[in-house]
Amino acid sequence: MTGGRHASGRRRTRIWPLLFSLVLVAVAVTGGLALHRSSGRGSDTAQSLPSTPDIDIAARSAAVDQVLKKRAQAVVQDNQTAFLADVDPGNKSLVARQRTLFTNLRQFGFAKLGYEQLAQQYDDAVTQKYGPSTYLVAIAMTYQIRGIDAVPVRAMLGYTFIEKPAGGWMLVSDSDLDKRLPRGSHQEAWDTGTVLVKRAPRVLVVVEKGQDQLANSLVGKASSAVTAVTKSWPGGWSGAGVVIALDDKLVRGADYTTPKNAEDAIAMATWVYRTLPGEVVGAGQRADSYVVVNPRNRNKVDARTLAHEFTHVATAPYGPYAPRWLVEGAATYVEFLPMDGAVDLALGKYRQEVRTKYLAKAKSLPADAVFFAHSDSSYPLSWLAVDYLFERFGGTEVGTLYQEMAALGSTQAERDRIMQEHVGMTEAGLFQALKAAAA
Numbered sequence: 156m157t158g159g160r161h162a163s164g165r166r167r168t169r170i171w172p173l174l175f176s177l178v179l180v181a182v183a184v185t186g187g188l189a190l191h192r193s194s195g196r197g198s199d200t201a202q203s204l205p206s207t208p209d210i211d212i213a214a215r216s217a218a219v220d221q222v223l224k225k226r227a228q229a230v231v232q233d234n235q236t237a238f239l240a241d242v243d244p245g246n247k248s249l250v251a252r253q254r255t256l257f258t259n260l261r262q263f264g265f266a267k268l269g270y271e272q273l274a275q276q277y278d279d280a281v282t283q284k285y286g287p288s289t290y291l292v293a294i295a296m297t298y299q300i301r302g303i304d305a306v307p308v309r310a311m312l313g314y315t316f317i318e319k320p321a322g323g324w325m326l327v328s329d330s331d332l333d334k335r336l337p338r339g340s341h342q343e344a345w346d347t348g349t350v351l352v353k354r355a356p357r358v359l360v361v362v363e364k365g366q367d368q369l370a371n372s373l374v375g376k377a378s379s380a381v382t383a384v385t386k387s388w389p390g391g392w393s394g395a396g397v398v399i400a401l402d403d404k405l406v407r408g409a410d411y412t413t414p415k416n417a418e419d420a421i422a423m424a425t426w427v428y429r430t431l432p433g434e435v436v437g438a439g440q441r442a443d444s445y446v447v448v449n450p451r452n453r454n455k456v457d458a459r460t461l462a463h464e465f466t467h468v469a470t471a472p473y474g475p476y477a478p479r480w481l482v483e484g485a486a487t488y489v490e491f492l493p494m495d496g497a498v499d500l501a502l503g504k505y506r507q508e509v510r511t512k513y514l515a516k517a518k519s520l521p522a523d524a525v526f527f528a529h530s531d532s533s534y535p536l537s538w539l540a541v542d543y544l545f546e547r548f549g550g551t552e553v554g555t556l557y558q559e560m561a562a563l564g565s566t567q568a569e570r571d572r573i574m575q576e577h578v579g580m581t582e583a584g585l586f587q588a589l590k591a592a593a594a
Contacts, residue, residue, distance in 0.1 A: 210318070215290060216272065218324045219316055223270035223294070230260045230268055243327045252329065259345035262352035263359075266301040270294055273311075273434070281315060281331050288318035291331055295431060303359050303395045308427045308442050309434075311340045337432040339408030339425060340439065344399045347406065357381050357395040363402055369453065373398050380461035383494045384469055387462075389554025392469040396461065397445040400453055409447035420449045421460055424467035444471040458497055463490035473561035478570060478582065479526040481560060484537030485553075488545065491538065506542065509535040510593040520586050543589055548578055 222241045229238035238257045242250055260268075273293040282289040294314050299307045313332020316324045333341070344350060344361040353360045353370040358377040362370045377396045385392045404411040408425035411417050424444040432439035446464040448456055466486040470477075493499050513532045520540060521533035544553045556577040564570040571581040580588060 210288060210290075215318075215324065219272060219290070219292070222316075222324060222326070223272070227268045227270055230257065231265065233261060241323070241325055243325050246327060249327070249329065253326075255349050256345060259347075259350050262350065263345065264301045264354075265298050266304075267297065267299040267307050269297045271297065276313070276332060276335070278331065281328075285315060285317050285327055290316040290318075290324070292316070293332060293336070295434070300359065300397075302354070302357070303397060304427070304443065305394060306429060306442055308429060309340070309431050310343050310428070311336050311431050312346075337439070338410075340428050340431050342403075342405055342407060344401065344406060344445075347401055347403045350401065359395065359397045361397075361399045361401065369400065373400060373456070376456065376458040377461050377465075379458040379494065379496050380465050383458070383462045383492065384465045384489055387489045387492050388466060388469050389550035392465075394443065394469055396465045396468060398448060398461065399445060400448040400450070400456075402450050404450060406447050407445060409449075411449050411451065416449070417451060421452045421455055422446050422448045422464050424464045424471070426471065438475070441471055441475070444468040458494060459490045462494060463487060466490070470557060470561065473558045474563075475561065476564040476569075477557060477561040478520075478564065479523045480520045480533070480537040480540055480582075481557060483526070483534055484539075484541035485557060487534055487538040488541045502542075506539065509539045510589075514539060514589060514593055517586075520582050539589060540585060543585070543592060544578065552577055 225240065226238050229235070235254065235257050239250060239253055242253050244250065271294065273295050276291045276293055278291055281291055292314055294312045296310045296312060297307050298304070298310070312329065313336055314326055315328035315331045317327050319325050349364040351362050351364045351366060351370055353362075353367075353374050355374045355378050358374055358381055360370050360373045360377060362373070377398050381396045399406055404417070409416075409423040411420065424446050426439070426441045427443040427445055428439045429442040430436070430440040444467055446461065446468065463486045466489045467482070470482070470485065491500050491502060491505075513535050517532065517536055521529065521536055526533045541553070544556070548556075556573065559573045559577070560570060564573055574581050574585070578585070
């Protein structure tokens with residue numbers, strides 16, 4: 156999740172026998188692409204080079220539209236031949252990747268699928284490689300997975316086309332724009348090697364092909380977690396949980412190549428977009444979240460871990476501005492509640508231990524800027540704050556507070572106003588209330 160709502164951090168130290176989970180959310184950046192559309196689709200931008208004079212831009216746009224429409228229909232209709240028809244047959248590695256892509260896409264069960272040209276991009280090296288008719292273009296993939304996505308959402312890819320000698324346009328590369336595409340809205344689960352997709356009601360799990368045992372285990376855990384969040388989150392939750400547990404360390408907004416994530420992170424809840432970063436607004440407009448598991452720590456994922464992550468999924472549509480103590484405290488609160496198939500936790504004992512070990516030394520609620528730098532104390536203190544709010548004001552008030560903070564709490568003044576309106580105290584006042592309760 157982006158927009159300053161989360162940043163990467165480390166797994167909390169276990170101060171007693173509780174299984175802590177960590178949600179990490181990657182930040183999407185615009186990647187330097189010009190994504191605004193124009194009536195000519197592919198018309199020049201301020202930093203563009205002139206199009207080749209002998210290319211009929213309108214005809215090219217129409218022809219590429221037909222290629223993209225054919226490919227989307229081919230997935231829905233299970234027609235691999237049509238999907239590969241406009242792929243350069245001389246590029247064997249590209250054909251193999253596209254064949255794998257088709258096989259992967261077929262498993263997801265799309266209720267809607269379409270591809271749309273955004274804006275032409277320019278790269279002299281790419282043009283030199285493929286010739287004067289080179290058409291490098293950012294593509295928006297709009298999709299809705301049946302039973303998973305409440306609304307159509309968008310991802311991004313980059314394609315390189317060239318004009319065929321006999322007419323028409325041919326896909327010659329699917330990777331020339333990869334390094335310039337926005338992080339978090341690219342490198343989807345289907346863009347990796349061959350995957351296996353398993354489903355249950357309101358659950359979709361993606362693993363490597365052949366990892367049936369892992370897939371079945373995660374489906375069971377995810378189903379328990381979905382039930383727990385539905386039951387425990389104020390007002391209920393009708394969404395779905397997607398769990399991506401691949402060998403790849405770069406999937407969607409999750410980056411498990413960085414040292415701070417590689418060893419300690421368990422999972423990340425990554426944004427899914429209604430509009431792409433840079434398309435309408437810089438950060439993109441978010442719709443939902445998919446959970447991406449750290450391949451190094453797959454064996455540490457249980458139903459409580461996923462309940463934490465799915466709480467982030469449930470609250471993702473609210474907005475990006477809630478303070479981290481509320482975001483992580485709420486997810487940890489749900490994670491620790493009684494859950495079918497999980498041993499109940501001794502929360503009374505834990506509450507007292509947090510007060511003694513962390514609250515006694517703290518001077519305020521965990522601040523956004525240093526939350527993950529001090530994650531060992533940030534998570535317990537955040538849980539304690541949200542636990543107090545639920546106990547004193549009830550779930551309905553906490554849920555409403557969360558929604559308004561997430562939608563409107565972009566400044567400290569706004570956060571204080573919202574807190575005063577709903578619970579009669581500011582964040583500083585809440586901290587003092589925690590101190591008083593402990594005393």
